[in-house]
Amino acid sequence: MRTNLLIIIVFLAFIGCRVKHNQQESLPNHGLLWKITGNDLQSPSYLLGTFHGQGGMLILDSIQSFDSIFTSSNQFICEIDFMNAPKLLLEKKDSKSSSYLKPWPVTDSTYENILTDKQKSILDSVIKKDKSLQIIKDWNIRPSKAINFIKRSHRKDNKNNKLSSKDNLVNDSIKSMILDVYLQQLAKRFNMNVVELDSKEELQNINDSISRYIPLISYCSEADFLIYYIQNYSKIDSFKNEHMDKILSIYLQQDLNLFEQLQMEENLQINTLLSYIVSDDVKEIQKTLLIDGRNNLWMNKIPNLIKSNSSFIAVGAGHLGGEKGLINQLRRLNYSVVSMEKTNTN
Template identity: 65%
Template structure:
């Protein structure tokens, strides 16, 4: 009897593991453009994964019939209307985005008081090499602002990368245009209705919620991070380009699985302050809130948006794959979600 019971338990464990394996195997791994049908919707809609930086627009050349599919839909659904996003950045001056920072002293002697002699020497050396960095002291930029300024100057001085463009246009504004912007411009061009998955208020609420989880930084930690960045910014900048280029390569290959893994590397690099402080837990929380929780929130809207309107949904490619990705969640609601590439091959 005992032997039989053990066999039953072992069999149930095997079924459970096998079910998880089958579920993982069924998760989408490749493709950026997906056709959505079934579950009572009147006409097909499409889900497309975008790339939020330069270079992604060239993927359109590898997707046959992309333009005809795009204009066949009546409604464009995006993360946020970019015209409103610009307004959010320029007008939201009361944002809590720096709520993890202490008020910065406004005295002229701030750096004199906070930096050790060795740190002052490192800052002086950096300013002597690049006169533009004098602004750090002249404007009394707090250390995290100084890091942003150094990063900006580094990017400004670097040569502009040129990327292949849709339709091989010679126009620089098209050659370097970000894919999300291009798609919204096309939606305006064809007079499509535009719906956003995040309103300004909803996105700001999410951003404030994420930042509320940041630990309060001491002035000492800020200064140490600034000095670390000054000493290593060329290596950090090179690593940033390496990570971004890998991400772009995987995007152009339409590899959803590896794309999300690489995005995690980029996120960790972009959160250098938290990595410097050894707070990897915050980075994991941020990723979960920006991807999984937003996916769950969007899925409360998408079924109603596509029910009666043929829609083209364009969101970051990182939102498509995985167990909590939009493709899997739509399938769990009994929609048929099939890669357009796979449909063509059939």
């Protein structure tokens, strides 16, 4: 009798271990909203994968009980303060994150003596279409930054062409709202404590680390690419828009594996100049630092943050899945992390 009882106890213990083991080995591949419980948490927390671009707001339509879940939390955890992101980007421009660029020539070197006659004609043609771009030559703005001015000019033209009716104005306003910004605004409206996972110092260290693997670009190469961009910006922007639409489609389908893969390609496409010169090795290094590296840093903070505070964590969906994703790392710490999609369908 005692032998039989011992066998039953060992069997049940084995089954329990297998359940926990299977939860860890079964890597998440679908779902954007996850419930975190167990491991002596006082109350559940939630993890949402976001999309850092236009259209991400649409996912809220497919998440049941989002409002009640969000308002049940008393703390909002995000990557960075997205509402102040433009200011952060401006600070980065003057930081070591641009160390892959050689110094711009001395002040007596201008576009007039750097560009060929043909290149000058191409630059003048785009300035003629938009007089505000004259600032590029007047201020002798280096080519890598001049590209951004031309991008904005091109987008302004496209926006003016699209906004031909009141309906378009309303729809574009909704579509252009970034999900991360909306959630942060919502958290402040409900007086939730807002916590950033990334410190400026940590982000700076990551950017500096990536820069060390990028080949040094001369100002002459920058100038060549500026002209290349002017001649091909319609094709480049069209490609990027198609790529972003593809990523958004995968995001709305809540496919974590494919989204992570495509998002890393998009991260480099954001910086047109870098996408022009980086290798596949640099892309892999960027993934390791921007995704895996940050996940590890965040996991040093999240357990303490959610220990006594019911939290709503919103980070890019690319950080959720995979062996080193947040879901799997939380499970390894004996948290129960369950997709709310499955909960809602049961």
